[in-house]
Amino acid sequence: MSVTCATCGYDNNPADAEFCDACGAELQTAAAATPAASEPQTSPLDSTPEIVSIAPPAPTSPPLNSEPEATVTSETPTPSSETTTSARLVAKQPNAPQPEFPLNSVALVGIFDSDSGPVDIDLETFFGGETVSRHHGEIYPDGDNWMVKDLGSTNGIFIKPSGQSRFGARITTPTALNSGDELAFGKVQFIFQSP
Template sequence: MSITCSTCGYDGNPDNAEFCDACGAELNLSAQPQSNSTAPDSTPDSTPDSTPEIIPFTPPAPNSPPPVESQDPVFTPPAPNSPPPIESQDPVFTPPPAPGNAPPAPPSFPIRETVPPAAASSPASSPASSPAICLTAKQTNAPQIEFPVHQISLIGVFDPDSGPVDIDLESFIGGETVSRHHAEIYPEAGTWMVKDLGSTNGVFIKPQGQPRFSARITRPTPLNPGDEVAFGKVQFFVQAS
């Protein structure tokens, strides 16, 4: 016994089929055809009384997919903005200039890094580059006759707030005219210089061969052997040590 599909009329479906083998429509099992002995006359009436009922199509279950019809491959046009392939070009060979037209290249030698020698210390900042001098007191029976000067030296008097100085003139005659930080002697460019540190009574220099002291110095001034220097009223000869 076979089942006839009410959708497409296919009558080759097995009696236990749920879907039509031809169109995939669901078969109405309750409407199975009767046996051949009881089947009505297959000759249709010339005038049908009514239009057969159309059963809506129901998609098949996932476990029994309907046959898939083959589809033609979809043509995908190329992108409109795709540039055409660029053909690679061979590099252009440029021949070297003729030997007679260009001067020969100078020979290359390895470059050696030259390390400059260490710079010598500046005489202005090194006391050893300036010959030492000595301040010799002009006073008779001075508490200290000589003050050798080998480095930067501070001239003045002791003060409990600022402390001691290198050359203390407090016990000299005229020491009351010497300020706490009166002057400073220091080397510069191979010469000894004296600088007034803002003292009350000033620093004076009598260059060698001059009859009298010059006016109070207002800027650093060289001290040379044979000169005389006065800090307030306290005077010294400048001699080479």
């Protein structure tokens, strides 16, 4: 049995797929399309409980997204080095391995691999970490805005704008973030917060 995407009409998605293989839109299975009268319809990405507030962890080591000084060789400032705005990704997952990641400059999101090396935000130990590619995406400042872009990941990056009830389609171009937006790297979800 295959699932047809309501967004693009692609009808060859596996029955257990959560996202369309063609366009990356969230799929609704037959069970989700005809819920029992007493059960509210929810999306797999919306089923994780919201975290209202998280106390910041005590600093024990330098931030994961700091770049070694040896790699900064440019004398011309880049847009990411001109901004002083800091932001953070707060995990939606209860008891997350790391409750939040501070963002001060370009941050590579993915999982550590001995061939490709470390990443700034390592999601391997998070629930759903198996859906995260080695170099999944990148979050970076661009002037006064923060942007996110997919680096060719297998399972995509999805954004649920603040105040919306559903995640949008998989992003295909660098996309601006607003404080309160929810981000999903594969199945690992965060809330983006900026001052």
